[in-house]
Amino acid sequence: MASELDRYEIVIGLEVHTHLKTASKLFSPAPVLYGEEPNHSVHAIDLALPGVLPVLNERVVELAIRLGLAIHGTVNPRSVFARKNYFYPDLPKGYQISQFEDPVVSGGWLEIEVNGKGEGKSASVGNAKTSMRRIGITRAHLEEDAGKSIHDVAIAGRDDSCIDLNRAGVPLLEIVSEPDLRSAQEATAYLRELRAILRYIGVSDADMEKGQFRCDANVSIRPHGSQELGTRTEVKNLNSFSNVEDAIEAEALRQRELIADGGEVVQATMGFDPVRRRTSVQRLKENSDDYRYFPDPDLIPLRIDPAQIEAVRAELPELPGDKRARFESELGLSGYDAGVLTANRGLADFFEQTAKACSAPKAAANWMTRDLLRELKERDVELSEMAITPHILASMIRLIEEGRLTSRNAAQLFPILVSEGGDPEALMIARGLEAVSDSGTIDGFVDAVIAGHSDVVEQIRGGDDKPLNFLMGQVMKASQGKADPGQVRQKLIDKIRG
């Protein structure tokens, strides 16, 4: 059975809807707010009251250009808003303003890191060979979000649904990938990279919990080596990375089993039940959606001047992929560290400023990827909420590099510096944690330990180096962690073997 199922590869294309970071809506001046009471941030345009006319938000155009450039796409000089017609209570106009034949951005790509052949769930991540893979992006178009339907019986009652139009008209970019992804892990790698880009360039906060970054997955399977695409299904409304991964795997498995049983995949919209980890058919597409798109007569085609594109390009910050490559090549970081430190712009900037201030990029990377991230995770806070600054971390690293602070004692100071900030040097002195660099004092500790462990010393003289670490530990303990471990080791060897 397993080998039969392994004959197939998964083919995935993703559609991402991301909210744009604007103060007002796409076509109405209502504020974009989250967590408001129902219908507290709506305008007559969002309510589709008679006589209203949509007017495009200029900020949205700039953000769309940014995204287009960041994904190496073509920002089209002319794009057209179209009406997508369907009936649903949270869409009061009876149509959604979207873009159809002429999107604002065509073509593009981003690169993701894949391990091995990109198969198997996170198999041997630690030592697997990683490589970069380019994922095509078909298009990105502007559209307005719909309102929210609340079906919760406790709120809306058994027979009704509540409609809240606060979200109606919030600007979205729908970013459609090519069917270039070959595993659930690649799909989430793509989503993470896309989200990092969106955040770097300030296009979207892309907070999945707030519904600012939503994903639909088109999934099909085909025999390995086949060039043809199988019949695909669309799994809708995946709202977390783990849901995306689980839903794709569940849907691929469903399709494999269907085919193994002699059945065939039918085009359909699927729902995903995260608890049972199963996909199920929501709606068959036999009557293929007929949205009767046509150009919106209320809106003149969007024209973008090449000069504006160039102006936006000039302001575009370094992208995460480029930054990652530069951290590896110029600063000598491992691929892993570079990946972690470029996951968001705040972290990357913090790292870069620290590395510059202490001239020890690898030490800065180590302190950040291990200690700093752990502190943040334990406290469940963002870096920006903490008192530590690049200057503080750099000062601490300099003390270590100068031999004035041992790593062990630095680890004691670090949590205080993270939450309260302050001057690492002053704190070190105040707490009596400065390293003992005076050779005579260390000699005293070493001599005492040698005298107290003559049996172990004999063992080392006999050629067995293993107990050396034990003796080092004893000396470090005697010095209260203030002696430099390298110096201690050398002195022990010299004195025992000397």
Next chain:
Amino acid sequence: MSRIESKDLTRMAVLARLALGEDEISSMTRDLEQILGYVATLEGLDTEGVPPTAQGFELATPLRADVPETPIDPELAVANAPARQGTAFLVPKVLEEEG
């Protein structure tokens, strides 16, 4: 030559959520046939080399600054709704997800 058949009209009625009777379908098919015939006069024009357009004139896209304005009073927003729950509209339960 018929440009529209009753099955086209039936399909449009479904998409537009209109419940039409048999007699309505046949009379409307006739009406639409006439309208399409009238518009078909345009087919006599030579449009070779003329790009398709939905707009009769070319203007610069009107834009507005990204400055939020005070939203409508929520009470006013739902004032004309047949049913409401607090400041939310209340509608008959819809289960199937569309769009």
